[in-house]
Amino acid sequence: MRDTVIEIQDVNTTLGGKAIHRGVSLNVQRGEVIALIGGSGTGKSVLLREIIGLSPPDSGSIKVLGEAVWQIKPARLGSLRTRFGVLFQDGALFSSMSVEHNIATPLREHTQLPLSECVRLARLKLALVGLPPDVATKQPSELSGGMRKRVALARALALDPELLFLDEPTSGLDPISARAFDRLIRLLSDSLGLTVFLVTHDLDTLFSIIDRVIVLSDGRVLGEGSIDRLRGIDDPWLTEYFSTRTGRVQEEG
């Protein structure tokens, strides 16, 4: 029962007179954990914003869960958005609300559940992302960076999405927290049957939890597949990118 949840065809984007995407096409199947990598300025985050309907591409088609994001009416886009969750780079928690109300917000907006049940569900999500119950009533400003990310992940999971977008999930975390966060994402994607699409620079994330990697370079998809397959591609950026890790792998081996 494999179906395509993200379908991107021939997307072109120009920002500030510079061509960012020149015919990007890619597909993501249900249940996959996909990483989008590429050097700085190759338009990874821009592509992510286009997929989740925040900034439009110049041309091309983007379909998420079978809906063409940039063609459907705003109301349809709104209901499509309840079917995927987004984790922004810095968490983007609402600073005026406690942690549990941050997570309960999407539930209150999009379901008819009473507030007390929304809060109970929020606490469940908080436990799912591995945070202790006493975090629930804290304010986001009282949390460490790693905890904020987990709370943001819990909020992204609030509506039990089929699809999860993560923008640099491990940036700004120490290596131990980052690996724990990786494992958490894999655990949740396996047990909840989530499709995960993440933008990352973190090689350790790639090596530990990713099913398939897509490389964006020079406005196009340079290659995709397993890491071993990507190592075979002759590209200066990719070679250098993987070489930053090779030394450590040999040390460990």
Added chain:
Amino acid sequence: MTVLASGDWVVHNPDMVRPPARPAGNFTALDGSGLTALDTAGAWKLLDVLRAGDEPLSASGGAPSLEFRNFKPQHLSILRLVAQHFAVTQADATRHPASIRAVLGRGALTFWQHVLGLLNFVGQLTFELATLTRHPGRYRWRELGAQTQAIFINAIPISIALIFLLGVVFAYLMGVQAQKYGANIFVVDGVAMAICRELSPVILAILVAGRTGAAITAQLGTMKVTEEIDAITTLGLSPYAVLVVPRLIALQIALPLLVFLGDIAGVLGGMMVAEQQLDISPAMFFDRLDNILDMKTVLVGLGKAPVFALFIGLIACRMGFAVKRDAQSVGVNTTSTVVQSIVAVIVLNAIFAVIFVRLGI
């Protein structure tokens, strides 16, 4: 006995609000063969329905111990995960409204902290000013120029327009009364005194409090949030010398000058009405003005301006530094700056009025 679960137990199912009642009797197993869809919210609801119904909610209340049968593998993993974390959702989740005493106490404490904070700020600032006098090279002339432009130059049009219209309205309303007594010429006295002594300083101080005070707090507050102020400190610079002092001095320059321009604009507004409505020619107006408006009145008005400016600047900078590291705090403190500044201006003006009356000025 086995309970059979069926249908869509997902968060988007509208029937989630009206879950079925707990089946009667004792049961030991849950059969999931009829489930068509299940997510974590649905799994939680399912367990919540099956939780021993009469038991009160408690933090220790765990998931009902059941044997899960005939579940699809993906449903089973979700259900297991939720059952494992079920207990935390059973703690009391209702919020208790704060008592009136707590609200009052918190308010009083906040007020006291404001007072202490301002005192601390003034102390720090005095110290920094002393250092700055010994090392004048550290002073930021460029920043002073930029701030003076923002606080003074850019505020000139609005200030002139504001006080001009105030002069027009004031002269018009007073003229209506004065005409009844044939006392047209006294409108000149009224407008000149009111504008120069009270209206121009107070109204422009309130304008600057809203315009500049809010801007200062918002800017310093945002710099606090983005750690720019910490960066300034670690570069060996003093945030007081770099940020606060130029703003305070710019305010000292700007407000008296704005009040002076306001005086002129207000009197001109009064003159326009006097000519149109009361048949007082500009020549007569100026003649009368020369007789009744002595230097003292103008200086009283201009002399209040630096004091207002000092308080606005201190409050705005101090509230900017007091911002916590979140967006809401920037908004709260900016509002607080405007409120505190306006209150300060009005209270100070009242104190000035009493002092001047006592001194016979």
